Amino acid sequence: MSEAYYRKTPQQALEAQQSASTGLTDQEVASRRQQFGPNKLSEGKKKSTLQVFAEQFKDLLVIILIIAAVISALSENVESTIVIFAVLILNAILGTVQYLKAEKSLESLKAMSSPTAKVLRGGARVEIPSADVVPGDIVLLEAGDMVVADGRILENFSLKVNESSLTGESEGVDKTEEAIDADQVALGDQKNMVFSGSLVTYGRATVLVTGTGMNTELGKIAALMNQTQQRKTPLQQSLDDFSAKLAIVIMAICALVFALSIFRTGMGVLDSLMFAVALAVAAIPEALSSIVTIVLAMGTQKMAKQNAIIKDLKAVESLGSVSVICSDKTGTLTQNKMTPQKVYADGSLLEGDDLELVNDVQRLLLKAALLASDATNNEETGTSIGDPTEVALVMLGEKFGVNEESYRAQHPRLGELAFDSDRKLMSTLHDIDGVPTVFTKGAIDVLLDRSKWLLTREGKVEMTPQRKEEIARVNMELSMEGLRVLAFAYTELEAVRPLTLEDEKDFTFIGLISMIDPPRPEAVQAVADAKRGGIRTIMITGDHKVTASAIARQLGIFQDGDQAVSGLELDQMSDADLDVRLDKISVYARVSPEHKIRIVNAWQRKGKIVSMTGDGVNDAPALKKADIGVAMGITGTEVSKDAASMILADDNFATIVKAVVNGRSVYANIKNAIQFLLSGNTAGIFCVLYASLMGLPVPFQPVHLLFINLLTDSLPAIAIGMEPARKGLLDQKPRDPKTPILDRTLLGRIGGQGLLIAIVTMIAFYLGWQGGDAVLASTMAFSTLTLARLFHGFNCRGAESIFRLKLSTNPASIAAFFAGVVLLALVLFVPGLKDLFLVSPVFTLANLGEMVGLALLPTVVIQIVKLIAGFGKAKD
Ligand SMILES: Nc1ncnc2c1ncn2[C@@H]1O[C@H](COP(=O)(O)OP(=O)(O)OP(=O)(O)O)[C@@H](O)[C@H]1O
Numbered sequence: 120m121s122e123a124y125y126r127k128t129p130q131q132a133l134e135a136q137q138s139a140s141t142g143l144t145d146q147e148v149a150s151r152r153q154q155f156g157p158n159k160l161s162e163g164k165k166k167s168t169l170q171v172f173a174e175q176f177k178d179l180l181v182i183i184l185i186i187a188a189v190i191s192a193l194s195e196n197v198e199s200t201i202v203i204f205a206v207l208i209l210n211a212i213l214g215t216v217q218y219l220k221a222e223k224s225l226e227s228l229k230a231m232s233s234p235t236a237k238v239l240r241g242g243a244r245v246e247i248p249s250a251d252v253v254p255g256d257i258v259l260l261e262a263g264d265m266v267v268a269d270g271r272i273l274e275n276f277s278l279k280v281n282e283s284s285l286t287g288e289s290e291g292v293d294k295t296e297e298a299i300d301a302d303q304v305a306l307g308d309q310k311n312m313v314f315s316g317s318l319v320t321y322g323r324a325t326v327l328v329t330g331t332g333m334n335t336e337l338g339k340i341a342a343l344m345n346q347t348q349q350r351k352t353p354l355q356q357s358l359d360d361f362s363a364k365l366a367i368v369i370m371a372i373c374a375l376v377f378a379l380s381i382f383r384t385g386m387g388v389l390d391s392l393m394f395a396v397a398l399a400v401a402a403i404p405e406a407l408s409s410i411v412t413i414v415l416a417m418g419t420q421k422m423a424k425q426n427a428i429i430k431d432l433k434a435v436e437s438l439g440s441v442s443v444i445c446s447d448k449t450g451t452l453t454q455n456k457m458t459p460q461k462v463y464a465d466g467s468l469l470e471g472d473d474l475e476l477v478n479d480v481q482r483l484l485l486k487a488a489l490l491a492s493d494a495t496n497n498e499e500t501g502t503s504i505g506d507p508t509e510v511a512l513v514m515l516g517e518k519f520g521v522n523e524e525s526y527r528a529q530h531p532r533l534g535e536l537a538f539d540s541d542r543k544l545m546s547t548l549h550d551i552d553g554v555p556t557v558f559t560k561g562a563i564d565v566l567l568d569r570s571k572w573l574l575t576r577e578g579k580v581e582m583t584p585q586r587k588e589e590i591a592r593v594n595m596e597l598s599m600e601g602l603r604v605l606a607f608a609y610t611e612l613e614a615v616r617p618l619t620l621e622d623e624k625d626f627t628f629i630g631l632i633s634m635i636d637p638p639r640p641e642a643v644q645a646v647a648d649a650k651r652g653g654i655r656t657i658m659i660t661g662d663h664k665v666t667a668s669a670i671a672r673q674l675g676i677f678q679d680g681d682q683a684v685s686g687l688e689l690d691q692m693s694d695a696d697l698d699v700r701l702d703k704i705s706v707y708a709r710v711s712p713e714h715k716i717r718i719v720n721a722w723q724r725k726g727k728i729v730s731m732t733g734d735g736v737n738d739a740p741a742l743k744k745a746d747i748g749v750a751m752g753i754t755g756t757e758v759s760k761d762a763a764s765m766i767l768a769d770d771n772f773a774t775i776v777k778a779v780v781n782g783r784s785v786y787a788n789i790k791n792a793i794q795f796l797l798s799g800n801t802a803g804i805f806c807v808l809y810a811s812l813m814g815l816p817v818p819f820q821p822v823h824l825l826f827i828n829l830l831t832d833s834l835p836a837i838a839i840g841m842e843p844a845r846k847g848l849l850d851q852k853p854r855d856p857k858t859p860i861l862d863r864t865l866l867g868r869i870g871g872q873g874l875l876i877a878i879v880t881m882i883a884f885y886l887g888w889q890g891g892d893a894v895l896a897s898t899m900a901f902s903t904l905t906l907a908r909l910f911h912g913f914n915c916r917g918a919e920s921i922f923r924l925k926l927s928t929n930p931a932s933i934a935a936f937f938a939g940v941v942l943l944a945l946v947l948f949v950p951g952l953k954d955l956f957l958v959s960p961v962f963t964l965a966n967l968g969e970m971v972g973l974a975l976l977p978t979v980v981i982q983i984v985k986l987i988a989g990f991g992k993a994k995d
């Protein structure tokens with residue numbers, strides 16, 4: 120191995136990688152991509168298709184079915200044995216396909232949310248997916264970026280990096296480009312290197328990539344660790360627990376039924392075993408867990424189409440119980456299209472058409488605005504680049520016929536302190552008529568406090584309390600209209616030198632520029648929707664309290680009696696104070712990202728499920744702490760996207776509310792599918808139990824129950840999972856995450872509906888049994904149970920009656936019904952299948968009529984009950 124990169128100079132490093140400071144050519148990239156592969160960590164060992172297939176058999180059900188197959192063979196019923204095995208294999212194939220499909224859809228979601236990197240290639244700056252980075256690439260890092268490969272720093276501009284994922288050290292590390300002349304330097308001390316998986320918290324740098332994929336320090340760790348298993352969501356876990364308990368109960372009942380059959384009715388051992396097996400097959404909800412996974416995965420697909428990219432299945436579930444949405448203001452609730460409005464300088468407020476530069480103070484204000492900002496605007500094409508706040512300043516310049524670029528060329532920037540939302544200031548250094556001058560723009564409260572003088576037509580005067588008050592009054596007036604106000608000041612230095620934060624003081628105040636950022640129209644509706652659904656919206660912003668409150672009022676977030684609190688006031692509150700006032704506060708203004716964690720914590724102490732938005736590096740901890748961390752797809756930093764569980768592709772508040780509605784709908788659909796599956800199974804259990812107690816022949820063969828559980832029941836269950844979200848979902852309070860999905864109401868419905876279906880099934884059985892034909896009786900019972908469950912699928916689509924629901928809103932449910940009927944008809948009428956499924960060779964048209972009539976009965980009863988309940992609801 121050659122010498123470590125930290126010992127090399129930038130030039131030597133470039134040579135060692137055979138790269139150049141302008142980056143690689145496309146040809147070199149292609150050949151290196153061939154050689155090194157994609158820049159990805161290998162995902163541990165992925166399960167092979169065969170493994171997935173084999174796992175489908177690792178199930179209690181299978182053991183029971185094999186017992187059933189053996190018993191069938193013993194009772195000289197070889198066809199049954201064959202059918203059972205065929206069904207088992209079919210089931211395993213279906214399970215495998217579903218698993219692979221769900222995995223694929225999760226992978227495509229992962230791809231949508233994977234980070235990008237800015238690189239120089241052939242001298243041009245391009246943004247590429249992190250997977251496409253190759254050794255030798257020149258990566259441009261800036262605050263908010265995630266480091267996606269290991270590299271040697273070539274040029275350093277105060278780069279600060281958080282390497283906690285590698286070193287455990289949570290303090291940021293200052294970087295350098297100087298070579299280190301030492302052996303065996305620990306990772307944390309390799310100050311001229313950056314490592315994949317770390318976060319840029321400050322400054323910027325150009326970096327030569329020296330290692331990608333598994334050849335990074337992170338890759339070495341990942342190789343050591345046992346790679347992640349798919350973790351289950353709380354819902355999946357609780358259903359697994361439920362299934363395990365159910366299995367034990369079923370075994371106990373089976374033993375009881377077996378004993379009863381032998382001792383009470385004096386049935387033979389084989390026949391008694393048949394009863395026990397039928398019961399077990401009837402009771403076990405085979406399709407349940409895969410259907411839950413499918414519905415969750417379909418939910419994420421749908422949300423992605425509506426611009427909410429979910430990074431974790433768990434989030435789908437939590438979304439449904441969100442009760443507080445904390446949202447940034449600028450860009451999320453507002454349009455982030457700033458237009459300049461009133462301007463204040465030298466004691467007078469200019470607005471609208473009387474904007475005209477009449478004196479030196481106003482001219483200096485404009486100069487400061489254009490010099491201390493980076494945005495540019497192309498007047499011909501009308502396209503602008505940069506921070507919207509700064510774009511507004513450039514637009515203001517245009518109003519006066521001043522071009523930002525000529526100003527900037529006249530007074531080149533000699534130093535700068537970048538804007539950050541903690542300091543709320545930005546400063547630049549210029550030569551103005553031979554005097555090194557610092558222009559600072561930022562939040563008025565911060566600037567005014569540090570201003571010693573005020574610039575007027577007559578020159579600098581002292582900043583007296585009265586003058587301060589006058590400026591504060593003007594600011595208040597502008598802010599009350601919902602305008603965003605930016606303050607400007609300058610200070611002079613003795614000589615040109617690098618700026619430090621210490622230089623942002625002893626200012627001469629110049630004036631104010633206000634701008635308007637209108638609310639997003641759809642946000643008003645979304646806030647109202649959320650409110651109807653019992654969800655509180657809270658505005659969190661770096662902007663001024665009065666501006667924020669005015670906008671919050673326009674959006675319907677801030678109502679009479681509500682309070683707005685500033686970050687400063689929040690700092691002075693104890694947790695106990697905050698808990699008392701929390702319900703009243705709907706606007707937090709002038710907050711720093713650290714405040715967001717406190718707000719999340721406070722709501723979580725009240726047992727609320729909280730969603731929090733964020734875009735910056737410092738927002739990451741709050742996003743992680745929130746139940747649903749939401750990052751901005753367009754303006755968000757890679758770091759915030761990494762910490763979030765949901766990404767808004769359109770940065771839009773309304774998308775959060777839509778996702779919450781979808782979360783509720785997914786949960787409701789899963790609940791309905793569970794109701795459908797379990798009530799059908801319960802009916803089967805009741806029938807078998809009843810028959811064994813009454814000494815009747817076994818009403819169903821295992822093949823019958825398998826046919827229903829795996830085929831005719833799965834289709835309506837999935838269709839129920841596809842039920843579209845309904846308006847009514849917003850009339851409910853958020854779900855309490857602590858109540859189990861199988862609550863008492865649901866269990867009651869499962870029992871009641873199961874009983875209804877069991878009654879008609881046994882009536883059908885008796886009708887067939889009249890002539891003492893056990894096969895006809897069993898055929899009648901099987902067909903009635905199948906059909907009744909197919910009809911029951913419509914009952915489980917929602918709480919409303921079919922008439923209110925409108926059948927056509929979910930075509931899948933109709934298709935599922937008819938597919939089920941066709942399958943049943945095949946079994947009943949196709950000669951070969953008839954034998955395989957042990958169906959009676961002959962039955963009359965009357966028999967057929969009885970089956971259909973009886974099967975329809977439970978659904979008629981359930982619909983009448985729903986109608987009556989619906990009338991009751993309509994009245995109140
Ligand atoms: N480019 C900038 N240069 C100087 N000061 C700025 C700049 N952008 C914003 N500010 C000042 O800093 C304050 C906070 O800005 P920040 O971007 O943190 O929050 P915001 O965009 O106003 O609100 P939100 O947190 O809702 O996105 C602003 O109110 C403004 O006074």
Ligand SMILES: [Ca+2]
Binds near residue numbers: 447449540661
């Ligand atoms: Ca912001």
